[in-house]
Amino acid sequence: MALSWGDISIGMKCDGSLPLLSMRTVSTSYNLLDDLLNRSEAPFSNILHTLVLKNTDVSTMAEMSSGEEKWWVRKRDYLDLKAELNELGPNHIGPEGTLNVVKGLGFKALLEAEDPYNRTKTCIMIYYDKWKTLKEKKIEPFFDWMDYGSGKNYTKGRESRNCAWQVIKFDSSQLRKVEIEFEYKVHENTVRAAYVNSSLELPEDTDLLYIWGLDRKVYVAKEHNEEDLFRMKHISFTSGPLLMAGFMKFGRNGQVLSVNSDSGHYKPQVKNFNRFYHFFRSLGIPRDATQWEKGTIFSDRDWSKMFL
Numbered sequence: 275m276a277l278s279w280g281d282i283s284i285g286m287k288c289d290g291s292l293p294l295l296s297m298r299t300v301s302t303s304y305n306l307l308d309d310l311l312n313r314s315e316a317p318f319s320n321i322l323h324t325l326v327l328k329n330t331d332v333s334t335m336a337e338m339s340s341g342e343e344k345w346w347v348r349k350r351d352y353l354d355l356k357a358e359l360n361e362l363g364p365n366h367i368g369p370e371g372t373l374n375v376v377k378g379l380g381f382k383a384l385l386e387a388e389d390p391y392n393r394t395k396t397c398i399m400i401y402y403d404k405w406k407t408l409k410e411k412k413i414e415p416f417f418d419w420m421d422y423g424s425g426k427n428y429t430k431g432r433e434s435r436n437c438a439w440q441v442i443k444f445d446s447s448q449l450r451k452v453e454i455e456f457e458y459k460v461h462e463n464t465v466r467a468a469y470v471n472s473s474l475e476l477p478e479d480t481d482l483l484y485i486w487g488l489d490r491k492v493y494v495a496k497e498h499n500e501e502d503l504f505r506m507k508h509i510s511f512t513s514g515p516l517l518m519a520g521f522m523k524f525g526r527n528g529q530v531l532s533v534n535s536d537s538g539h540y541k542p543q544v545k546n547f548n549r550f551y552h553f554f555r556s557l558g559i560p561r562d563a564t565q566w567e568k569g570t571i572f573s574d575r576d577w578s579k580m581f582l
Contacts, residue, residue, distance in 0.1 A: 336414040338422040349412035359384045368488060368515025371549075373540040375513060383539055386441065387513035390417065394505055397437035404428055439503055442510040449511060452493045456530070458559045465530040465554070465563045467494075467522075476528045484533075485511045486518035486550055494522060508539045518542060518550040534567040542569075544576040551581065 335346040359381050366387060367374045375383035379395070385402065386395040401420045405413070414423040444452075453470045467476060476482070482494040485508060498506045508519045519537035522530055533550070535542045551566060561581060568577050 334412065336418070336423060338414070338418055340422050347415055347418050349410075350415045351412050352406050355416055356381070362388060366514055371545075372488065372515040372517060373519060373537075373542055373546055374515045375509060375539050378537070378539050378541040383509070383513075385416075387509060388417075391421070392441045392443055393437055394439050394441055397439065400437070401425060401428060439505050442498075442504050442506050443513075444511055449493060452495050452511075453491050454494055456492075456554070456557055456559065458557065458563060463560070463563050465559050467524065467528045467530055476524045478524065478526055481521045481523045483508055483511075484518075484520060484522045485516050486553065487512070487516060488514075490517070490553070497521075508537050516540060518546050520547075530564045532565040532567050535569045535572075541571075544572055544580055548580055548582070 334349050336349050338345050338347055362384055363376050366376050366384065375387060382395045382399060385398045386393070389398060398420075402416065405416050405419055405425060413419060414425075419425040420428075450471050451469070452472075454467045454476070455470050457466050457468070458464075459466060469476070476494070477496065480496065483497050483506060484492055484494045486492050493511050495506055495510065498504065508516075518535070519540040519542060520533065520535040522534075523532045525531045535547045547566075547569075551561070554564075555561075566580065568580075
């Protein structure tokens with residue numbers, strides 16, 4: 275549905291049973307909603323009240339803007355955000371025994387995974403720490419506040435530079451390009467890897483991020499450099515559940531020199547690493563064909579169970 279009234283154009287659609295209203299205007303009025311309702315043209319005011327504002331407390335709404343677009347969102351608080359994240363949590367949790375960012379990093383990882391602009395959790399937490407301490411009982415929803423509301427101009431010294439970074443997020447076609455497969459070279463007692471869907475060679479003498487997905491396929495990619503604006507992380511492959519995540523070091527001709535379990539987002543345990551080890555064994559690869567590195571968080575007692 276679309277309506278025009280003077281210098282204001284209005285679009286309306288429904289999200290489920292919730293009517294959504296957006297506006298485009300050249301008006302310089304600070305509060306467009308009040309300005310609109312106070313105009314003399316009563317018929318339009320009646321239409322708006324009937325369609326959208328009937329039985330609605332306008333004080334619970336906040337006006338957002340981006341360029342010429344204006345819209346309203348219902349004000350929220352910390353408990354509302356917590357409830358929403360709790361509802362989103364199951365989308366990132368897989369079967370028992372799998373890894374997930376919720377268990378690894380909690381709500382920080384959920385905010386990073388759900389951020390529409392793919393910013394790093396470092397950036398998001400700068401704004402989140404400010405948002406949750408605001409004196410107003412009810413304010414704009416967190417991401418609306420951060421991007422379009424009163425928080426969009428908030429900076430905290432030099433830390434604001436972190437928000438120039440974006441987390442790379444692979445789609446299915448990009449993920450397919452970084453799938454690798456393994457081959458055991460019996461006479462050399464080495465493991466070699468190669469891309470499944472690309473003729474490119476794996477980089478030599480390089481540590482690559484890897485994940486072992488629920489599809490039991492392995493994917494690798496180079497971690498970002500410190501100066502890169504686009505950040506490659508384990509959640510770049512997927513923010514959903516995994517079987518394993520860490521780093522692999524490759525030598526000449528794709529030789530797998532070492533495998534570790536370092537992942538700040540997923541925080542694998544020895545039991546997860548052990549399953550990945552047995553995945554290699556199922557491919558006919560013996561334990562000593564590559565080096566399995568003990569994570570710094572693993573106790574000697576836990577590590578003793580690694581190769582059982």
